[in-house]
Amino acid sequence: MERKARIMNKPAIEGGVPVRETKIYYGHQYIDDADIQAVVEVLKSDNLTCGPKIKELEDKLCRLTGARYAVVCSNGTAALHMAAMAAGVGEGDEVITTPITFAASANCALYCGARPVFADIDPETYNIDPKKVEAAITDKTKAVVVVDYTGQSVELDRIMEICKKHGLTLIEDGAHVIGTKYKGRANGSISDMTTFSFHPVKTVTGGEGGAVLTNDEELYRKLLLYRAHGITRDTELMEHEPDGPWYYEQIALGYNYRMTDIQAALLISQLDKLPMFSQRRKEIVNRYNEAFGSLPGLFVQKEIPDSDTTRHLYILRIIPEKLAISRKQFFEALEAENVCCNVHYIPTYYFPYYEKLGYQRGLCPNAEKLYEEILSLPLYYAMTDEDVESVIEAVTKIAVYYEKSNKMT
Secondary structure, eight states: OHHHHHHHSSOOTOOOSSSSSSOSOOOOOOOOHHHHHHHHHHHHOOOOOHHHHHHHHHHHHHHHHHHHHHEEEEHHHHHHHHHHHHOOOOOOOOOOOOOOSSSSSHHHHHHHHEEEEEOOTTTTTTBBOOHHHHHOOOOTTEEEEEEEEOOEEEEEEHHHHHHHHTTOEEEOTTTTTOOOEEETTTSSSSEEEEEEEEETTTSOOOOOOOOEEOHHHHHHHHHHHHBBBTTEGGGGGGOOOOTTTTTOOSSSSSOOOOOOHHHHHHHHHHHHHHHHHHHHHHHHHHHHHHHHSSSTTTOOOOOTTTTTOSSOEEEEEGGGGBBBHHHHHHHHHOOOOBBBBBBBOOGGGGGGHHHHOOOTTTHHHHHHHHHHHOOOOOOOOOOHHHHHHHHHHHHHHHHTTTBGOOOOO
16 A cells, blocks of 8 residues: 555655655666675786686686687777777778667777768667668678667577678677577677677676677687787797797787786676576566556567567666656656666767767667657666665656646646
């Protein structure tokens, strides 16, 4: 009765009582004693960077995903840049990607002198639409960067077929996707290259960090070079006779994109918990879907059967025609209930930097409409059942109160 009464009360923004006394945010890391101990052991060791934990983490990622090779790096943006370079992206090329993503998915093309080309999304799954990808291909297209938005896999079979048909490299931006399987195979082992991000709001974290996974040895060797200044100590790759055992050569232009052993140790420990992280996120998503699926004015993201998804984000979409408030007002109403959300994402080509490059609004109507109607609800492992129910109460209170047919406003 108490919960029902709170739901039927006025929203806090209208003078009602908030469903929570303390704020809850859309994402948060989970660190336990095992994580702390793993970091402490490295801090007490001889190797804070360039040490054995790097290879240990790379091996663990390969076992987890089934990929043949993994190259860890400083962050997810560095991973995308390395992947674009390894794919041979350069001046005058085009790289197709989605506008509903963090800017790095497109910026990686710009870093290489190429031009991002934006393909629209499926209006129900919110992932890039394979038909739009194929329609965007020109004789300048070099690669496709797809994004497993919210953690749901893109339709990899269809997109891989398109890339193979046109001789393109498929880079899967898997910043959201660790723990997800597509048709029974772990994402990370399927595309030409898959990148991961280990930012604190992601499913597992190293504080920061990234990785590129591939099954292709040639790509792997390029990635190793680009991570470390283009410098090698491998005598088989050298162009000159070594002067001695200290000798190394720079044979390409790379970057300092290395990960520290401190980060690697934390990630190794975090990956041990991935199954329980994944399970808890699935439980919360299922509870949200159950609660919101029949609420007026709300739309729940469609999930394709081929994706066994570990969700990084939970996207709530409002239906403006059925509510008396806008997305901005819904967002503010949730904040008044002490449920703090976010919006993922602003279409990349909306940014002033892209406007100055000549991009204009109207390129991807589905993506632009989605942006106007979505917000990201709290979703992370450490959420208690009480936390989850308070989010549901807040959303339900607002959706019911502002339903146009109720005429309560």
